[in-house]
Amino acid sequence: MALTKFPADQINMTEIFDFVGGGEGQWKVISINPVIGESLEIVPFLNVKPGTQEKLAEGSWSLKGFRSNLRYAEKAEKEKLLAIQANLGRPEATCAALIPISKNAEWWALAQDERRKIFEADSKHTEIGLKYLPPIARKLYHCRDFNEPFDFLTWFEYAPAHADFFEELVDRLRKTREWGFVEREVDIRLKK
Amino acid sequence: MALTKFPADQINMTEIFDFVGGGEGQWKVISINPVIGESLEIVPFLNVKPGTQEKLAEGSWSLKGFRSNLRYAEKAEKEKLLAIQANLGRPEATCAALIPISKNAEWWALAQDERRKIFEADSKHTEIGLKYLPPIARKLYHCRDFNEPFDFLTWFEYAPAHADFFEELVDRLRKTREWGFVEREVDIRLKK
Numbered sequence: 001m002a003l004t005k006f007p008a009d010q011i012n013m014t015e016i017f018d019f020v021g022g023g024e025g026q027w028k029v030i031s032i033n034p035v036i037g038e039s040l041e042i043v044p045f046l047n048v049k050p051g052t053q054e055k056l057a058e059g060s061w062s063l064k065g066f067r068s069n070l071r072y073a074e075k076a077e078k079e080k081l082l083a084i085q086a087n088l089g090r091p092e093a094t095c096a097a098l099i100p101i102s103k104n105a106e107w108w109a110l111a112q113d114e115r116r117k118i119f120e121a122d123s124k125h126t127e128i129g130l131k132y133l134p135p136i137a138r139k140l141y142h143c144r145d146f147n148e149p150f151d152f153l154t155w156f157e158y159a160p161a162h163a164d165f166f167e168e169l170v171d172r173l174r175k176t177r178e179w180g181f182v183e184r185e186v187d188i189r190l191k192k
Numbered sequence: 193m194a195l196t197k198f199p200a201d202q203i204n205m206t207e208i209f210d211f212v213g214g215g216e217g218q219w220k221v222i223s224i225n226p227v228i229g230e231s232l233e234i235v236p237f238l239n240v241k242p243g244t245q246e247k248l249a250e251g252s253w254s255l256k257g258f259r260s261n262l263r264y265a266e267k268a269e270k271e272k273l274l275a276i277q278a279n280l281g282r283p284e285a286t287c288a289a290l291i292p293i294s295k296n297a298e299w300w301a302l303a304q305d306e307r308r309k310i311f312e313a314d315s316k317h318t319e320i321g322l323k324y325l326p327p328i329a330r331k332l333y334h335c336r337d338f339n340e341p342f343d344f345l346t347w348f349e350y351a352p353a354h355a356d357f358f359e360e361l362v363d364r365l366r367k368t369r370e371w372g373f374v375e376r377e378v379d380i381r382l383k384k
Contacts, residue, residue, distance in 0.1 A: 016339065053245070066337050071263070074305040113266040116304070145258050145337055147208065 015067045016051030017141060019098060019153055022060030027096055027190040035174070037102075037184035046098065046190055063100055065141025065153040072119045077126045086134035086157075093137060093157040096190040097166070100143075100150035107181035108144075123176035132169045135162040150184065207259045208243030209333060211290060211345055214252030219288055219382035227366070229294075229376035238290065238382055255292055257333025257345040264311045269318045278326035278349075285329060285349040288382040289358070292335075292342035299373035300336075315368035324361045327354040342376065 021029065021040065025047030032042050041061055056062055070078060086093075107115065119125050129138060137157040144151035158166050170187075173179065213221065213232065217239030224234050233253055248254055262270060278285075299307065311317045321330060329349040336343035350358050362379075365371065 068337055069300050070304060072304055075303040078303040108261050111267040111270040112262060112264055112304075112308070142337065145260055145334065 017065055018049055018051050019063045020047045020060060022057055027192060030189040030191050033187050035185040035187050036182055040186050063153055064146050064148055065143040068142050072116050073126055080130055084133045086137035088137055088139060088157050092159040094192040095158050095160055095163060097156045098188040099154045100186050101154060101182055102151045102184040103181045104183040118178050123178035125178060128172050132165060136166050136169055209257055210241055210243050211255045212239045212252060214249055219384060222381040222383050225379045227377040227379050228374055232378050255345055256338050256340055257335040260334050264308050265318055272322055276325045278329035280329055280331060280349050284351040286384040287350050287352055287355060289348045290380040291346045292378050293346060293374055294343045294376040295373045296375040310370050315370035317370060320364050328358050328361055
């Protein structure tokens with residue numbers, strides 16, 4: 001009966017994704033390295049698929065994340081992002097990185113204006129990201145509100161020719177003031 | 193195996209709640225009225241409990257919401273809120289209202305600064321709410337990112353002596369510019 005009140009067409013399940021590390025998947029895992037805090041178990045493949053409740057195979061892990069509205073970008077930044085953003089799944093973009101991140105309690109206790117100041121005024125998060133578009137396609141998935149072990153799943157896709165360019169982007173972000181609030185980060189590199 | 197990577201102490205399930213309308217619960221339903229859009233099925237009781245995956249009894253509905261960080265409040269506003277906010281469960285607060293709300297696609301397409309301007313500069317959402325504290329205790333639960341039929345579950349508790357004061361608060365909020373973006377709202381009144 002509840003279902004009649006929750007028609008499926010109101011519900012866009014494609015906005016929730018499972019990133020499943022295990023024995024199969026469209027991405028081959030090249031490396032899994034802890035950057036800050038505990039790592040994740042080494043698995044040979046990563047599968048990215050619409051969110052489900054299905055049980056995990058032995059030796060697998062799953063991280064659930066959802067797409068959401070932008071939390072910090074202002075109008076001008078958003079318009080720049082929309083103008084030059086690159087889509088996922090480009091044939092030449094055979095390299096990917098999944099970098100799950102958690103921020104500490106201090107970060108989450110900050111007010112919106114305090115977080116915005118650190119994110120952009122101090123750390124230039126969007127400004128830096130824009131410099132690497134369109135070669136480095138990025139997507140952010142939220143998971144903190146699902147009580148997951150990470151707050152965010154950051155996803156990047158790029159062509160092998162842009163591998164050094166990607167390392168530069170990651171290196172710059174990790175040197176920002178914002179990263180001082182990161183308490184767990186795992187860097188997972190993938191190949192199609 | 194995945195569990196060893198997701199220790200329970202990292203996970204605070206108490207931040208997710210189910211608001212279950214049905215045959216039993218700690219709150220007696222006084223009325224369920226649509227304000228904007230489709231209503232919810234009439235049920236005699238409402239039960240508020242930590243989030244679960246358990247199956248619903250026939251003739252019941254359930255709305256899942258999570259507590260999260262403040263999305264618009266700035267430092268000064270947050271400090272005022274923390275200074276005078278009232279807790280839930282006060283013995284004298286035997287009246288409650290559950291008002292699930294959804295905002296339209298136009299709202300969610302706005303950038304953070306545009307939403308903030310409408311929320312506070314234009315609509316004085318926090319400023320109005322502060323005027324009614326501590327008599328009217330308020331809690332906001334998010335659900336949009338769970339693909340629920342509503343974006344927010346707003347919850348209010350107050351003493352019968354403050355019933356008119358509560359009507360005034362709801363009436364003022366519904367007249368704001370922000371409410372022009374509300375595409376679904378159901379007003380559920382409860383008694384302990």
